[in-house]
Amino acid sequence: MGWGFLDSLVHGAETIINNAGAIGGAIKAVSDVAKQLKTPDADLLDISVDLGDAFNAATRVISIASQILPAATKPSIVDVTTQTRTETRAGLFLAPTILMSNGHLGRPMYEALSKNLANMGVPTSYVGTDGATHDLADDIGQAAFANAPLPSALSSNDLPYQTVGFQVNNIDNTLNVKGNHAYYAVPLGQDGSSSMWHSATTIATTTTQKFRDNYKKQPGTQTVYNKTLEVFKQEGSSTWIVSLNVTWSSQTYAQQIYPTFSSLWQTTNGDTIIYKNPIGTTWQLKIQAAAGASPAQVRAAVEDIAQQCIKQGPPGAKITLQQDVETLPPPAVEVTNSALTFV
Known part of the structure; x- marks a missing residue:
């Protein structure tokens, strides 16, 4: 607490x-x-x-x-x-x-x-x-x-x-x-x-x-809402909309590493991040899961991309951290809500 x-x-x-x-x-x-x-x-x-x-x-x-x-x-x-x-x-x-x-x-x-x-x-x-x-x-x-x-x-x-x-x-x-x-x-x-x-x-x-x-020009500081992903249909493929909190040990690192995360996520999973809101050390994410993927699989994918981010690092940022990036722990990823929808 x-x-x-x-x-x-x-x-x-x-x-x-x-x-x-x-x-x-x-x-x-x-x-x-x-x-x-x-x-x-x-x-x-x-x-x-x-x-x-x-x-x-x-x-x-x-x-x-x-x-x-x-x-x-x-x-x-x-x-x-x-x-x-x-x-x-x-x-x-x-x-x-x-x-x-x-x-x-x-x-x-x-x-x-x-x-x-x-x-x-x-x-x-x-x-x-x-x-x-x-x-x-x-x-x-x-x-x-x-x-x-x-x-x-x-x-x-x-x-x-x-x-x-x-x-x-x-x-x-x-x-x-x-x-x-x-x-x-x-x-x-x-x-x-x-x-x-x-x-x-x-x-x-x-x-x-x-x-x-x-x-405002600094990456990772702004809330992003991709409303085109929330156009639901009466019929179609069922998919989960998964809300997650991704909490890092440093708010500066959380801000500066997001462009790396966004790029890696889009390469691997496409344009499926509906909403991103930075608040302190935490990203509040809302992600559209692939058809057939469970909320737990979305969480695991976020954890995997986050680990890759730590290895790759933020794009050209000069950071002051409480600890070395090499020993930076991975973020805590928690699913806060899942809604089954049709898209």
């Missing part, structure tokens, strides 16, 4: 209850944060007893805290085409893993963060001042989780949650991403290290038209 988006605030409280052993520590951690809420309606919330109310208030507290963005470390982008998108997301990291020895996030947290950033409209990658292509989720993860929270630990200003800011600029200052991450640990009472992290992140992404145009 990774990041848990909040379908509702009650759902968040239920998740804590369902995963906690002794519940007292979790209630105290959430309530301590909730008590920091200073809005006019704060007195209406029964945060000392009702975990749903407390979780509601705590979410508001860390969301507000995350919205205090760091001061710019470089001059602001000056361009009449400049646009800034600012979003705040709150949720639970259900199975947090602290940073690995090299300072990078472990894979489950990295995958969860990359999907969250994608939903916030943050670009997958950027070219840094060193001229290399950087994985933005990896860079943000290193900064945002530099202070791993501990149950009942106070921050330097005696608040029951921690905040850490981060900022990234690309080589020609056409992209600026800055944000703030507010979070705290919710102990689950099972052992000293077992906890969830209740987290809120605010990110402001500023881009120029030049950056936006160039980013």
Whole structure:
């Protein structure tokens, strides 16, 4: 499990209850944060007893805290085409893993963060001042989780949650991403290290038209829909339309390797990819199976082409990865839905 988006605030409280052993520590951690809420309606919330109310208030507290963005470390982008998108997301990291020895996030947290950033409209990658292509989720993860929270630990200003800011600029200052991450640990009472992290992140992404145009031209960044493959007939050959999630260990690699995958797939299986949507480390694919082929065979074919992609590599990309491409694990391929149709 990774990041848990909040379908509702009650759902968040239920998740804590369902995963906690002794519940007292979790209630105290959430309530301590909730008590920091200073809005006019704060007195209406029964945060000392009702975990749903407390979780509601705590979410508001860390969301507000995350919205205090760091001061710019470089001059602001000056361009009449400049646009800034600012979003705040709150949720639970259900199975947090602290940073690995090299300072990078472990894979489950990295995958969860990359999907969250994608939903916030943050670009997958950027070219840094060193001229290399950087994985933005990896860079943000290193900064945002530099202070791993501990149950009942106070921050330097005696608040029951921690905040850490981060900022990234690309080589020609056409992209600026800055944000703030507010979070705290919710102990689950099972052992000293077992906890969830209740987290809120605010990110402001500023881009120029030049950056936006160039980013759209990068292979693998755009959603593709081949609607001609979804013209169904009342009579005809039966075939499966198979939906799959293909999850890589690096979102930058997932973006840059897709042209190789698309080319190899088309050579082997024809123009049968109906839909492709990149979201963080994952491709969401919808594929028209060959007549007589099962969903499991489609999944196996995707796995095979993905292995070939790793051997062949992306077309001329300069990549910064958490690990060597030679040891890159194959993606996890999961069928999420299969629909029998006639074409």
